[in-house]
Amino acid sequence: MSGKNTQVLMKQHPKGWVTEADFEIVARDIPKPGPGQVLVRNIWLSLDPYMRGRMDPVRSYAAHLKPGDMMGGGTVGTVIESNDAALPVGTYVNGMLGWQEYGVATAKELRVLDPKIAPVSTSLGVLGMPGCTAHYGLMALGQPKAGETVVVSAASGAVGSVVGQIAKIKGCRVVGIAGGQEKCDYVVNELGFDACIDYKGPDMHAAFKAATPDRVDVYFENVGGEIMEMVFGRLNGFARVSICGLIAQYNGQPFPFTGMRHVLVNRAKVQGFIISEHMEYWPGAIMEMAGWIKSGKLKYREDVADGLQNAPAAFIGLLKGKNFGKQLVRIGPDKA
Amino acid sequence: MSGKNTQVLMKQHPKGWVTEADFEIVARDIPKPGPGQVLVRNIWLSLDPYMRGRMDPVRSYAAHLKPGDMMGGGTVGTVIESNDAALPVGTYVNGMLGWQEYGVATAKELRVLDPKIAPVSTSLGVLGMPGCTAHYGLMALGQPKAGETVVVSAASGAVGSVVGQIAKIKGCRVVGIAGGQEKCDYVVNELGFDACIDYKGPDMHAAFKAATPDRVDVYFENVGGEIMEMVFGRLNGFARVSICGLIAQYNGQPFPFTGMRHVLVNRAKVQGFIISEHMEYWPGAIMEMAGWIKSGKLKYREDVADGLQNAPAAFIGLLKGKNFGKQLVRIGPDKA
Numbered sequence: 001m002s003g004k005n006t007q008v009l010m011k012q013h014p015k016g017w018v019t020e021a022d023f024e025i026v027a028r029d030i031p032k033p034g035p036g037q038v039l040v041r042n043i044w045l046s047l048d049p050y051m052r053g054r055m056d057p058v059r060s061y062a063a064h065l066k067p068g069d070m071m072g073g074g075t076v077g078t079v080i081e082s083n084d085a086a087l088p089v090g091t092y093v094n095g096m097l098g099w100q101e102y103g104v105a106t107a108k109e110l111r112v113l114d115p116k117i118a119p120v121s122t123s124l125g126v127l128g129m130p131g132c133t134a135h136y137g138l139m140a141l142g143q144p145k146a147g148e149t150v151v152v153s154a155a156s157g158a159v160g161s162v163v164g165q166i167a168k169i170k171g172c173r174v175v176g177i178a179g180g181q182e183k184c185d186y187v188v189n190e191l192g193f194d195a196c197i198d199y200k201g202p203d204m205h206a207a208f209k210a211a212t213p214d215r216v217d218v219y220f221e222n223v224g225g226e227i228m229e230m231v232f233g234r235l236n237g238f239a240r241v242s243i244c245g246l247i248a249q250y251n252g253q254p255f256p257f258t259g260m261r262h263v264l265v266n267r268a269k270v271q272g273f274i275i276s277e278h279m280e281y282w283p284g285a286i287m288e289m290a291g292w293i294k295s296g297k298l299k300y301r302e303d304v305a306d307g308l309q310n311a312p313a314a315f316i317g318l319l320k321g322k323n324f325g326k327q328l329v330r331i332g333p334d335k336a
Numbered sequence: 337m338s339g340k341n342t343q344v345l346m347k348q349h350p351k352g353w354v355t356e357a358d359f360e361i362v363a364r365d366i367p368k369p370g371p372g373q374v375l376v377r378n379i380w381l382s383l384d385p386y387m388r389g390r391m392d393p394v395r396s397y398a399a400h401l402k403p404g405d406m407m408g409g410g411t412v413g414t415v416i417e418s419n420d421a422a423l424p425v426g427t428y429v430n431g432m433l434g435w436q437e438y439g440v441a442t443a444k445e446l447r448v449l450d451p452k453i454a455p456v457s458t459s460l461g462v463l464g465m466p467g468c469t470a471h472y473g474l475m476a477l478g479q480p481k482a483g484e485t486v487v488v489s490a491a492s493g494a495v496g497s498v499v500g501q502i503a504k505i506k507g508c509r510v511v512g513i514a515g516g517q518e519k520c521d522y523v524v525n526e527l528g529f530d531a532c533i534d535y536k537g538p539d540m541h542a543a544f545k546a547a548t549p550d551r552v553d554v555y556f557e558n559v560g561g562e563i564m565e566m567v568f569g570r571l572n573g574f575a576r577v578s579i580c581g582l583i584a585q586y587n588g589q590p591f592p593f594t595g596m597r598h599v600l601v602n603r604a605k606v607q608g609f610i611i612s613e614h615m616e617y618w619p620g621a622i623m624e625m626a627g628w629i630k631s632g633k634l635k636y637r638e639d640v641a642d643g644l645q646n647a648p649a650a651f652i653g654l655l656k657g658k659n660f661g662k663q664l665v666r667i668g669p670d671k672a
Contacts, residue, residue: 053601255594258590260564261582261585263606272604
């Protein structure tokens with residue numbers, strides 16, 4: 001196929017907060033699929049907080065990027081050239097093709113999507129990595145029991161919104177933490193959380209205390225920083241904390257945490273996890289969540305940036321909590 | 337029985353570091369055993385870091401002391417008056433009779449000791465709460481595998497020394513952290529640890545890094561503060577951390593911890609625990625450890641202060657790491 005392939009590269013390692021100057025947009029040749037490969041035209045790119053860690057030149061759970069490397073990321077697209085009879089042209093596929101318009105991959109690297117189950121973009125959100133992250137971190141690690149209090153930060157986000165809704169389905173009292181009244185209203189009125197604390201509000205600590213009269217049994221941690229400090233101070237005996245993300249600390253501001261004493265005093269369990277290491281968990285979780293979507297028990301919201309050229313700004317906004325719902329980039333039209 | 341009963345009370349809540357002025361020594365009447373009770377003359381008092389937490393007027397896992405309350409604590413003594421045929425005069429008993437010469441209790445509150453198995457003082461150390469704490473925190477929570485690296489702080493202490501020796505029995509590489517060359521030499525030369533880092537030494541961080549070439553799989557945390565910060569920075573993937581104590585932070589200096597990102601990145605599990613909530617674990621652990629003592633695989637060391645009047649100073653020394661081995665107070669002679 002002729003034409004050019006727009007890609008977004010990491011130009012340099014960010015110093016503190018990511019800026020647009022840390023990225024470079026280039027036009028490369030469209031790759032040709034080799035034997036057994038298919039060429040995919042990407043429709044959706046997922047933007048996720050974990051990508052920030054890969055931009056640092058330090059040890060993390062994934063190889064870090066070098067200047068000039070293409071930004072990685074989850075994508076949804078359609079097969080436009082195929083050397084694999086199992087993936088005919090027109091097939092919707094989910095993969096990790098990164099911040100680019102076109103990519104090649106083999107069937108093993110792709111998941112075939114059925115657009116009749118749900119819009120294909122959900123494979124990057126509620127029925128994909130963020131949804132499975134929420135399900136695993138809450139259910140497998142947090143193990144909430146009906147009547148317990150579950151707290152989730154970044155409550156209106158792709159992960160947090162699913163955590164809270166599943167906890168409600170399981171009969172828990174659910175308290176979200178989010179930035180701004182609009183997000184808090186959404187979380188309570190649309191998603192059915194019992195309460196949501198606005199961390200930009202006047203007295204977060206008093207509001208949080210009032211919203212957790214029976215303290216906190218399960219905490220799903222997405223942000224770190226001052227919010228983590230606050231929630232650990234309200235842990236109950238035998239509390240479980242899933243450390244999913246520490247987005248407030250991803251930009252070189254290590255917030256001094258003094259809450260480890262609450263782990264001891266409350267005999268709490270604190271556990272970090274990476275959902276990609278639990279692939280066996282995904283099919284069951286996705287099937288269950290697809291059922292909840294169908295029955296109206298599980299809602300989701302997407303925040304769409306248009307065009308790869310806007311991906312850096314959208315990513316920076318995500319790190320600052322400006323997105324409202326799962327952050328996606330529309331790379332190209334759904335129909336060719 | 338006539339005569340007086342020396343007791344040590346908490347006179348006031350400590351402000352920061354405990355001082356002798358926070359205690360008061362009084363002489364009360366010797367209590368009379370009621371129906372079903374026995375009168376015990378205490379021989380040994382155990383001094384333990386957890387006692388510091390009870391002196392604060394804040395929420396902890398145990399009720400805190402009010403000014404004028406007697407200091408609580410584990411004791412070993414002999415029955416000198418008995419209203420229970422199952423506990424004849426002369427029986428050695430372990431209980432929680434506190435910082436006093438004489439106490440009354442029922443059989444349910446006492447554990448009968450057999451002086452033939454081991455010196456009765458060990459029921460306050462290696463064959464008691466500290467030993468069971470070490471066994472449970474290491475084996476039940478840390479689950480070390482042969483070849484893994486186990487790190488323990490306060491390595492020469494009542495808990496740390498047992499943690500390291502069990503880890504050696506299980507085939508691990510064991511690195512201790514202790515204060516001063518004498519303690520480090522003891523831990524390596526007498527107890528068989530592979531290495532011990534002197535936190536008072538010139539470059540703790542470089543020494544620790546050199547001693548953990550394969551990073552850290554299991555960390556048994558007794559101290560908190562700067563040492564906790566350092567060890568979390570060396571955690572391996574899927575590391576397990578048992579939070580047993582944070583003695584460096586017990587005196588009002590909350591050390592700002594920035595290591596939660598290592599929990600996430602390494603998918604680590606951090607767990608607090610209180611051994612008194614796992615009483616079902618004690619008999620098996622004690623039996624196993626008694627066997628190891630008999631076969632020479634498990635050694636212990638006691639640091640004895642003489643007389644209740646010296647208990648406050650010994651306790652203050654314990655909080656500052658001045659003790660060398662299990663800190664005991666000899667309240668009275670073993671034989672009447």
